[in-house]
Amino acid sequence: MNLPGLEVELAQERPIPLRAAFRCDPGRVLALVGPSGSGKTTVLRAIAGLYRPAHGRVLCRGATWLDTARGIAQSAQRRQVGFVFQNYALFPHLSAVANIVAAMTHVPEPQRAGRARSLLSRVHLDGLQDRRPAELSGGQQQRVAVARALARDPAVLLLDEPFAAVDRVTRRKLYLELAEMRRELQMPVVLVTHDLDEAAMLADDMCILHRGATLQMGAPFTVMTRPASVLVARLVDLKNIFDARVAAHSQETGLTMIDWEGVRLEVGSSEAPCPAPPFVAGSHVAWAIPADGVIVHRRDRPSRGEHENPLQGVIADFVSLGAQAELTIHVNGKAGMALHTTISTHVAARNRLAKGEPIGVSLLASAIHLMPPTTPEARGEEGVDDWARRRFGSTS
Amino acid sequence: MDWSAFALSLELAGWTALLLGPVGIVAGRALAWHRFRGQALVEALLALPLVLPPTVLGFYLLLAFGASSPFESWYRWLTGRPLVFTFSGLVVASLIVNLPFAIQPMQRAFEAISTDVRDAAACCGMPPWRIFTRVELPLAWPGIASALVLTFAHTLGEFGVVLMVGGNIPGETRTVALAIYDRVQAFDDHGAGVMSATLLGISLAAILLVYATTSRRVRRL
Numbered sequence: 301m302n303l304p305g306l307e308v309e310l311a312q313e314r315p316i317p318l319r320a321a322f323r324c325d326p327g328r329v330l331a332l333v334g335p336s337g338s339g340k341t342t343v344l345r346a347i348a349g350l351y352r353p354a355h356g357r358v359l360c361r362g363a364t365w366l367d368t369a370r371g372i373a374q375s376a377q378r379r380q381v382g383f384v385f386q387n388y389a390l391f392p393h394l395s396a397v398a399n400i401v402a403a404m405t406h407v408p409e410p411q412r413a414g415r416a417r418s419l420l421s422r423v424h425l426d427g428l429q430d431r432r433p434a435e436l437s438g439g440q441q442q443r444v445a446v447a448r449a450l451a452r453d454p455a456v457l458l459l460d461e462p463f464a465a466v467d468r469v470t471r472r473k474l475y476l477e478l479a480e481m482r483r484e485l486q487m488p489v490v491l492v493t494h495d496l497d498e499a500a501m502l503a504d505d506m507c508i509l510h511r512g513a514t515l516q517m518g519a520p521f522t523v524m525t526r527p528a529s530v531l532v533a534r535l536v537d538l539k540n541i542f543d544a545r546v547a548a549h550s551q552e553t554g555l556t557m558i559d560w561e562g563v564r565l566e567v568g569s570s571e572a573p574c575p576a577p578p579f580v581a582g583s584h585v586a587w588a589i590p591a592d593g594v595i596v597h598r599r600d601r602p603s604r605g606e607h608e609n610p611l612q613g614v615i616a617d618f619v620s621l622g623a624q625a626e627l628t629i630h631v632n633g634k635a636g637m638a639l640h641t642t643i644s645t646h647v648a649a650r651n652r653l654a655k656g657e658p659i660g661v662s663l664l665a666s667a668i669h670l671m672p673p674t675t676p677e678a679r680g681e682e683g684v685d686d687w688a689r690r691r692f693g694s695t696s
Numbered sequence: 697m698d699w700s701a702f703a704l705s706l707e708l709a710g711w712t713a714l715l716l717g718p719v720g721i722v723a724g725r726a727l728a729w730h731r732f733r734g735q736a737l738v739e740a741l742l743a744l745p746l747v748l749p750p751t752v753l754g755f756y757l758l759l760a761f762g763a764s765s766p767f768e769s770w771y772r773w774l775t776g777r778p779l780v781f782t783f784s785g786l787v788v789a790s791l792i793v794n795l796p797f798a799i800q801p802m803q804r805a806f807e808a809i810s811t812d813v814r815d816a817a818a819c820c821g822m823p824p825w826r827i828f829t830r831v832e833l834p835l836a837w838p839g840i841a842s843a844l845v846l847t848f849a850h851t852l853g854e855f856g857v858v859l860m861v862g863g864n865i866p867g868e869t870r871t872v873a874l875a876i877y878d879r880v881q882a883f884d885d886h887g888a889g890v891m892s893a894t895l896l897g898i899s900l901a902a903i904l905l906v907y908a909t910t911s912r913r914v915r916r917l
Binding site for chain 1: 812817822835
């Protein structure tokens with residue numbers, strides 16, 4: 301896999317703020333994740349050549365598609381992009397096979413129909429080639445859109461919320477199909493989604509986007525459990541985010557002790573040592589723990605892990621959501637120390653957990669994650685112009 | 697039955713629809729997808745013939761086509777013929793009167809094509825002219841056909857502007873609408889009735905044809 305993949309750098313202040321930089325290697329799936337209005341679709345459109353940012357550089361397979369500093373901006377037609385739109389954007393007046401043939405402008409005419417049919421078969425739509433989009437279900441339309449995108453023999457495949465418009469059962473099926481298909485795909489794949497679970501399931505890398513800015517990129521599990529900032533932690537839906545002060549840090553053991561509202565917590569383990577700088581003793585930090593790092597103690601007998609950051613509290617809220625129940629625990633009875641965790645409903649019933657009941661929990665030291673405190677620079681509020689100037693030399 | 701008036705009306709309607717077709721497609725497409733300063737004013741001016749009394753419009757056109765007007769001088773220099781009381785003058789007037797009938801339905805038709813569909817065509821590698829012929833035109837076709845038939849039918853029945861600009865010269869500017877008026881003035885109810893019924897039949901057939909073709913097409917989309 302020696303071919304270079306996709307490299308993207310985009311910057312502008314208005315009308316849509318952008319400060320995005322990421323890369324995606326061939327054969328890998330990168331999920332661009334962010335809330336609605338975070339600029340995900342704009343980034344995708346800029347890669348495809350459907351939107352031209354004020355400053356930017358888009359390189360793919362060594363070809364320069366966009367370089368505003370050098371005045372290069374190739375049209376969408378010349379970029380060799382496979383684009384699956386959110387609502388598929390199939391040509392409503394053409395049959396499924398004609399939709400696919402329409403993307404084969406680079407293929408000799410006699411070969412087009414045969415290749416289109418084999419693509420339809422690849423997306424499990426044999427026999428439906430003559431149907432128009434209106435005669436296909438949502439899932440079938442999505443498959444035609446994927447086949448049309450692949451028909452272009454794209455250098456990069458761009459998927460804009462491709463599962464948003466289908467029901468849950470179909471979505472599940474399409475996830476499996478995409479996971480199966482991606483093993484054969486040799487190009488970088490950029491998947492835009494607002495669904496963290498979808499990104500974690502399908503992507504090799506995850507890039508968090510907020511107000512047009514890329515905040516953190518890495519393996520989905522890493523981004524979701526080790527967010528680089530409090531903002532990222534909030535965007536990946538971590539509910540337990542608090543402020544604390546570093547009490548001590550040991551270079552030998554890799555363990556850090558923090559004081560959280562008068563409670564001493566141990567952070568890190570010998571397997572997952574807590575990074576020393578910049579969290580030196582006495583400094584302020586933010587810390588977070590995923591819900592599954594909060595272990596509820598059994599009432600009938602003690603279990604392993606109870607010695608790990610044991611805390612006592614009161615159940616402030618108990619919401620049963622089918623098989624799972626959401627617990628809000630006020631540590632030491634304080635509303636400002638509200639921990640959230642999830643537990644199986646049957647485990648909750650067995651332990652007679654209910655609102656107002658006392659409860660013991662442990663915080664897994666290895667699951668506690670330390671982050672810079674919430675300062676403006678930690679929130680990524682550097683001016684876009686400064687950032688663009690550093691990246692692109694000059695701004696107009 | 698004044699066959700020459702009928703032939704003249706059909707010819708006028710044909711030329712108007714034929715010439716306004718491309719104009720409507722270009723203008724309707726531009727107004728649908730591009731935003732520019734003064735767009736509201738342009739759209740208001742284009743819609744003006746819908747609300748202005750035909751005689752008022754005809755009066756201004758008569759002034760614009762008059763012997764001392766720059767437009768008339770330019771036209772005479774170009775063709776060597778005057779505009780007032782000629783068939784060419786009728787065609788020019790008819791084009792102006794029918795601008796909203798041609799442009800507005802086409803504009804609506806192009807507006808109905810989603811940006812994503814056009815972007816998808818570009819991502820498929822289709823050059824702009826191919827996107828136009830393979831995607832935009834087929835999708836906008838029901839609107840374009842409606843606009844053309846509306847223009848054709850409206851021109852067949854136009855009275856006020858035709859009378860003001862063209863007068864009522866047999867074989868040159870007397871359209872079927874004027875001929876019907878003449879017959880009524882001459883107490884020839886039978887002649888007026890035959891011509892009216894024929895005009896009614898042609899108009900109904902044209903509209904039915906458009907409804908049938910566009911609805912079948914829409915069902916297939």
